[in-house]
Amino acid sequence: MRGIGKSFPGVRALSDVSLELSAGEVLVLVGENGAGKSTLMKILAGALAADEGEILIDGARVRIASPQEAQRLGIGMIYQEFTLVPQLNVPANVSLGAEPTRAGLIDAAAVRARAHRVLDELGLELPFDVPVSQLSVAAQQLVEIAKALATSARILVMDEPSAALSDREIERLFEIIRRLRAAGAGIVYISHRMEELPRIADRVVVLRDGKVVATREARGFSPDEIIAAMVGRRLDAHFPQLPEPAADAAIRLNVRGVRRAGIVNGVSFSVRAGEIVGLAGLIGAGRTEIVRAIAGADPVDGGEVMVDGEVLRSGRVGEAIAAGVAFITEDRKAQGLVLAMTVRENVTLAHLADFVDRDLLIDLARERAATVRMIDELQIRTPGTEQFVGNLSGGTQQKVVLAKWLLGNARVFLFDEPTRGIDVGAKSEIYKLMVELAEHGAAIVMVSSDLPEVLGMSHRILVVRGGRIAAEFARADATPDRVIAVATGAAA
Amino acid sequence: MNDRARVDYWVRIAGAAAFFIILVTVVDVASRGSFLEPSNLVRVLRQITYNCILGVGQTFVIITSGIDLSVGSLVGLTGVVAALFANSVHLTGFPLIASTLIVAVAVGCIAGWVNALPVVKLNLPPFITTLAMLEMAVGAAFILSHGRPVALQSPDFQNTGIGSFLGGVTAALHLPSIPVPVVWMVAVIVVASILLNRTRFGRYVFAIGGNEEAARLAGINVVRVKTAVYMISGACAAIVGFLYMALFSSGSPQTGTGDELLESIAAVVVGGTSLMGGRGGVIGTFFGALLIGVLYNAMNLLNVDSYLQKVLLGAVILLAVVLDELRKRYLSR
Numbered sequence: 020m021r022g023i024g025k026s027f028p029g030v031r032a033l034s035d036v037s038l039e040l041s042a043g044e045v046l047v048l049v050g051e052n053g054a055g056k057s058t059l060m061k062i063l064a065g066a067l068a069a070d071e072g073e074i075l076i077d078g079a080r081v082r083i084a085s086p087q088e089a090q091r092l093g094i095g096m097i098y099q100e101f102t103l104v105p106q107l108n109v110p111a112n113v114s115l116g117a118e119p120t121r122a123g124l125i126d127a128a129a130v131r132a133r134a135h136r137v138l139d140e141l142g143l144e145l146p147f148d149v150p151v152s153q154l155s156v157a158a159q160q161l162v163e164i165a166k167a168l169a170t171s172a173r174i175l176v177m178d179e180p181s182a183a184l185s186d187r188e189i190e191r192l193f194e195i196i197r198r199l200r201a202a203g204a205g206i207v208y209i210s211h212r213m214e215e216l217p218r219i220a221d222r223v224v225v226l227r228d229g230k231v232v233a234t235r236e237a238r239g240f241s242p243d244e245i246i247a248a249m250v251g252r253r254l255d256a257h258f259p260q261l262p263e264p265a266a267d268a269a270i271r272l273n274v275r276g277v278r279r280a281g282i283v284n285g286v287s288f289s290v291r292a293g294e295i296v297g298l299a300g301l302i303g304a305g306r307t308e309i310v311r312a313i314a315g316a317d318p319v320d321g322g323e324v325m326v327d328g329e330v331l332r333s334g335r336v337g338e339a340i341a342a343g344v345a346f347i348t349e350d351r352k353a354q355g356l357v358l359a360m361t362v363r364e365n366v367t368l369a370h371l372a373d374f375v376d377r378d379l380l381i382d383l384a385r386e387r388a389a390t391v392r393m394i395d396e397l398q399i400r401t402p403g404t405e406q407f408v409g410n411l412s413g414g415t416q417q418k419v420v421l422a423k424w425l426l427g428n429a430r431v432f433l434f435d436e437p438t439r440g441i442d443v444g445a446k447s448e449i450y451k452l453m454v455e456l457a458e459h460g461a462a463i464v465m466v467s468s469d470l471p472e473v474l475g476m477s478h479r480i481l482v483v484r485g486g487r488i489a490a491e492f493a494r495a496d497a498t499p500d501r502v503i504a505v506a507t508g509a510a511a
Numbered sequence: 512m513n514d515r516a517r518v519d520y521w522v523r524i525a526g527a528a529a530f531f532i533i534l535v536t537v538v539d540v541a542s543r544g545s546f547l548e549p550s551n552l553v554r555v556l557r558q559i560t561y562n563c564i565l566g567v568g569q570t571f572v573i574i575t576s577g578i579d580l581s582v583g584s585l586v587g588l589t590g591v592v593a594a595l596f597a598n599s600v601h602l603t604g605f606p607l608i609a610s611t612l613i614v615a616v617a618v619g620c621i622a623g624w625v626n627a628l629p630v631v632k633l634n635l636p637p638f639i640t641t642l643a644m645l646e647m648a649v650g651a652a653f654i655l656s657h658g659r660p661v662a663l664q665s666p667d668f669q670n671t672g673i674g675s676f677l678g679g680v681t682a683a684l685h686l687p688s689i690p691v692p693v694v695w696m697v698a699v700i701v702v703a704s705i706l707l708n709r710t711r712f713g714r715y716v717f718a719i720g721g722n723e724e725a726a727r728l729a730g731i732n733v734v735r736v737k738t739a740v741y742m743i744s745g746a747c748a749a750i751v752g753f754l755y756m757a758l759f760s761s762g763s764p765q766t767g768t769g770d771e772l773l774e775s776i777a778a779v780v781v782g783g784t785s786l787m788g789g790r791g792g793v794i795g796t797f798f799g800a801l802l803i804g805v806l807y808n809a810m811n812l813l814n815v816d817s818y819l820q821k822v823l824l825g826a827v828i829l830l831a832v833v834l835d836e837l838r839k840r841y842l843s844r
Contacts, residue, residue, distance in 0.1 A: 336728055
């Protein structure tokens with residue numbers, strides 16, 4: 020790609036970006052949200068048209084006007100959001116859009132054969148006859164990769180493929196990537212996880228504000244240097260200092276024997292005021308389900324949740340909120356935000372009753388003032404209170420979610436993957452915010468698949484496996500090895 | 512409001528205004544000035560009243576990404592029930608009118624509640640539950656009325672049906688008289704608009720349509736809000752049933768079983784409310800109904816064949832939504 024430029028109304032998304040990818044190379048593309056990574060890759064995949072610049076494949080200049088043309092040129096794209104049809108099974112998804120036919124009808128045998136071939140190549144075994152919606156998120160991610168490979172892609176673009184995977188699954192993904200590299204494919208890998216880079220990257224390209232600011236061999240390019248290039252300044256530490264909670268701090272959140280058939284099997288723990296407790300574990304271990312039960316998002320079959328000694332009724336989100344529980348969900352687009360609404364409307368959604376006058380009408384001026392206050396406090400990068408949330412970047416959206424919950428007087432914060440898919444700058448702001456909340460006496464539960472994050476941001480770490488708390492570590496005793504050993508069942 | 516939203520807002524207003532001005536000019540010239548006669552304009556308003564009120568109720572449902580197919584047949588059912596009630600009570604004047612209206616609206620609300628129950632409790636598609644209600648309401652209306660229009664015995668409803676609002680004032684000012692049903696329409700729009708845009712309930716309607724799970728996790732009682740929108744739609748159908756009953760001096764089981772349902776949906780969609788939910792408004796629905804009404808009126812003035820009228824109406828609805836979509840794409844580029 021040479022001299023690529025692209026503008027959106029009011030924004031120059033890319034200017035004069037050049038990128039070179041050799042066969043048998045893994046190029047890792049990093050940059051903060053809004054740096055232009057996704058735009059650049061969408062241009063390569065034919066989903067967007069560049070305003071200027073050219074693309075050459077094997078030395079020949081090509082025009083890529085549609086995703087179909089990209090496919091024909093051997094460019095496979097694995098998007099951050101899944102593009103599988105949930106009701107179809109694995110072979111049907113793998114061949115989707117390029118079904119082998121015989122006499123105009125889909126050749127079912129060939130569809131299965133192709134899926135077999137691709138999965139064999141990847142060294143994978145997946146059930147063929149169930150809808151992909153029944154597979155785990157990690158398995159779906161692998162199907163997504165198989166689908167891209169089915170079209171014999173020579174150039175493979177992966178947009179944060181590891182975001183939804185646990186460590187063991189990431190290991191498998193890397194193995195696949197190495198195998199593809201050995202087979203001569205060129206791979207562009209987009210990631211936010213610094214610790215992955217040395218393990219997978221041959222070369223690293225850093226984008227900032229739509230420009231390439233660094234292109235270097237991965238060897239000898241340290242994470243700190245990469246982050247510095249991304250944000251344009253040096254970050255001293257990833258995680259802020261965690262102040263210890265007061266020795267006599269009261270128990271804020273008390274979870275007693277919570278059960279949900281087959282998913283949560285008797286979970287008990289407590290969190291004191293000012294304490295941050297991290298829930299570690301593999302995907303599907305039941306961490307999200309535990310915090311959902313606390314938040315009242317799902318009804319439970321047994322057990323109790325108490326906030327400041329007050330028992331919450333199961334399955335009542337409204338009551339949990341009234342008792343001071345804030346639940347920052349894993350998937351902000353699906354569960355946390357109404358994208359078609361404005362920043363203001365999202366921020367006040369959970370506490371709208373506070374903005375209603377005696378005449379039962381919403382006081383828009385007061386609502387706007389409160390939103391402006393939150394925008395200032397959290398430094399939410401939005402043109403104003405009336406911007407639609409759907410137009411904001413991932414990290415900014417996450418701040419809108421936080422603003423929604425900070426608006427009330429919540430005392431218990433449940434963070435489920437609070438930094439997934441957001442850039443380094445926004446991440447450290449969220450960490451700082453968590454510390455501030457703890458300092459003001461909040462009890463915090465954080466679910467995270469990012470191990471350094473759990474270890475760096477928790478006073479105590481609970482490792483969840485099979486819907487149970489399999490082990491508890493104090494901050495000082497928790498090492499990545501020990502936590503992983505428990506999470507994977509290698510140790511008790 | 513940010514710049515793009517502001518531009519979008521003005522593009523929409525200007526686009527709609529330009530469309531109307533061109534349409535009106537063409538029609539007025541073609542009809543040699545009879546279109547813009549005040550009495551004809553009032554006629555258009557009276558004609559769109561019923562569709563507009565139905566559309567307002569439908570708007571609430573559609574913003575939650577639902578649909579209410581039962582509104583047309585509920586017009587017939589509520590009209591029949593209202594007429595039977597009015598004939599069976601010994602009241603006159605305002606108490607008669609008010610109690611009849613209350614009975615009609617109660618029937619509409621109950622039907623809406625029944626519509627919503629399987630939707631909110633079992634997550635069934637509203638397309639099916641309201642389709643079932645459509646059939647049940649038609650059948651019930653025929654059973655209750657023995658298949659014939661129920662003639663009103665009291666003449667007290669005449670003013671509601673065909674009377675003029677403040678007739679003395681408009682006559683003194685040499686203005687065309689304003690039909691009472693038009694006043695009803697304006698009242699319904701004003702109340703619905705405030706409800707939708709300025710209350711918690713209205714905000715929750717949009718939130719549920721935009722992202723039901725996020726709304727639930729924000730502590731919103733989704734079951735209650737969704738139930739309420741179907742009840743509002745039923746109530747609007749009941750108001751229309753009541754007004755038709757007053758207009759015809761009888762409650763007929765066949766009223767509302769024609770084009771009413773589909774035209775109410777057309778008014779909503781042409782008015783800019785998304786069938787996907789989360790976006791829209793009742794003012795838009797008024798303009799949607801107005802566009803359809805102006806077209807019908809114009810085609811009648813121009814003596815367009817009535818079958819051809821249908822073809823043209825369909826084409827205009829399609830054109831309106833296509834233009835709206837192109838506008839959105841242009842702005843989000």
